[in-house]
Amino acid sequence: MNAKSEDRRRTSVGKLDLSGLERALGHTFSDPQLLLRALTHSSASATALESNERLEFLGDRVLGLAIAKMLLSQFPDENEGALGYRFTALARAESLARVADGIGLSDHVILSPGEQETGGRRKEGIISNACEAVIAALFIDGGFEAAEQFINRNWQPLVDENTQPPKDAKTRLQEFAQSKGQPLPTYDAVDRQGPDHAPTFVVDVKLGGYQPVRGSGPSKRAAEQAAAALMLESLE
Numbered sequence: 001m002n003a004k005s006e007d008r009r010r011t012s013v014g015k016l017d018l019s020g021l022e023r024a025l026g027h028t029f030s031d032p033q034l035l036l037r038a039l040t041h042s043s044a045s046a047t048a049l050e051s052n053e054r055l056e057f058l059g060d061r062v063l064g065l066a067i068a069k070m071l072l073s074q075f076p077d078e079n080e081g082a083l084g085y086r087f088t089a090l091a092r093a094e095s096l097a098r099v100a101d102g103i104g105l106s107d108h109v110i111l112s113p114g115e116q117e118t119g120g121r122r123k124e125g126i127i128s129n130a131c132e133a134v135i136a137a138l139f140i141d142g143g144f145e146a147a148e149q150f151i152n153r154n155w156q157p158l159v160d161e162n163t164q165p166p167k168d169a170k171t172r173l174q175e176f177a178q179s180k181g182q183p184l185p186t187y188d189a190v191d192r193q194g195p196d197h198a199p200t201f202v203v204d205v206k207l208g209g210y211q212p213v214r215g216s217g218p219s220k221r222a223a224e225q226a227a228a229a230l231m232l233e234s235l236e
Helices: 003-012 019-025 032-039 053-074 080-091 093-102 113-117 124-160 169-179 220-235
Strands: 186-193 200-206 213-217
Touching: 019 124, 032 053, 032 124, 053 080, 053 124, 080 093, 080 124, 093 124, 169 220, 186 220, 200 220, 213 220
Parallel strands: none
Antiparallel strands: 186 200, 200 213
């Protein structure tokens, strides 16, 4: 691409230089506006339909298919349950946010001034959703192969981290309850602390006749996982 073409390309995406992001994605978009849409948070768009929310919906499905295909190929001797544990760990928001951080995606997400001032670029939900939207943009612009190449390249290190199928704390606590013939654990949100841009959620987990245990985290899900982990520690 010559200099004039590159100048026109930058103008066509609102004078943003997305060439560095494209290199990280391993794909040059024939429709740069599609990538721009994938980066646009709802706070910075006139309507939800002009944001990345619809692309996020598609990207979630593309990611799921690519991960499932990867796992079936790499773990031919594992049953559905073991593959399911791996899939859940790889498809959750935390994994998407890790990949997004690795490619510098948050620097390119388009936010309203208000959302940016309240730490939007550090919010796991916003960044993981943008990552899913970018996967959808890759799929639409370059086909499944372009999306799959990006996913395989960036999710393989996460796959390699766990030689055994990973089970999160909530899953392990649930299995403990079932093994004892007890009702499943329950989680109650009891508090929310801190500013809007950096909240801390507090959750109690209750299980059978055991003392409730309290955990906290930057999201409700993280607080539930922390509470479950602490409950498991007390049981052990």
